Amino acid sequence: MKQHQRTGVASERELKKHGVIPLLSRLKKGPVVIVECIENIPCNPCAYACPREAITIEGDLTGLPKVDFDKCNGCTMCIARCPGLAIFVVDYVYSKIHATVALPYEFLPRPKKGDRVAGLDRSGKRVCDAKVIKVLDSKAFDRCAVVTVAVPRKYWDKVRSIRVAQRK
Numbered sequence: 001m002k003q004h005q006r007t008g009v010a011s012e013r014e015l016k017k018h019g020v021i022p023l024l025s026r027l028k029k030g031p032v033v034i035v036e037c038i039e040n041i042p043c044n045p046c047a048y049a050c051p052r053e054a055i056t057i058e059g060d061l062t063g064l065p066k067v068d069f070d071k072c073n074g075c076t077m078c079i080a081r082c083p084g085l086a087i088f089v090v091d092y093v094y095s096k097i098h099a100t101v102a103l104p105y106e107f108l109p110r111p112k113k114g115d116r117v118a119g120l121d122r123s124g125k126r127v128c129d130a131k132v133i134k135v136l137d138s139k140a141f142d143r144c145a146v147v148t149v150a151v152p153r154k155y156w157d158k159v160r161s162i163r164v165a166q167r168k
């Protein structure tokens with residue numbers, strides 16, 4: 001697998017400018033992918049990862065991924081395929097007050113379902129408490145697990161990684 005190719009922290013303004021963030025009307029329909037990849041890097045596993053062909057890269061390898069939000073059902077299968085750790089799935093309507101964020105997680109030990117962790121923003125700063133509701137870990141994922149956490153809904157577009165407390 002390629003090394004991480006994400007070289008900077010994208011601002012919310014940049015992400016919006018590139019059409020990365022789904023409209024609220026789509027978010028309210030259920031889980032949907034958010035591909036936070038706005039650097040023209042030579043990379044394209046995401047374009048082959050989606051069984052519904054919701055992600056495409058036009059032109060050569062350095063084109064930016066484009067998402068058809070209506071094709072995506074939020075299955076999370078593409079998350080671990082991205083070497084840049086740039087793919088997330090948000091369920092904005094997980095409950096009345098919580099959203100979920102499914103995110104890539106490469107560290108060991110893995111968190112477990114039910115764990116309380118810290119939700120971090122794109123720069124690694126703590127945003128809120130988060131609860132682990134699902135952990136997908138497979139050899140096919142090449143050492144990257146997919147962890148889904150529930151967070152207060154207002155942080156659906158802020159939490160993009162987690163910090164797991166050391167177990168004693």
Ligand code: SF4
Nearest residue numbers: 050072073075076078
């Ligand atoms: S979450 Fe599933 S359906 Fe959506 S883009 Fe990723 S692989 Fe495709």
Ligand code: SF4
Nearest residue numbers: 037043045046082084
């Ligand atoms: S696999 Fe990840 S880093 Fe590579 S182009 Fe797709 S979203 Fe960007």
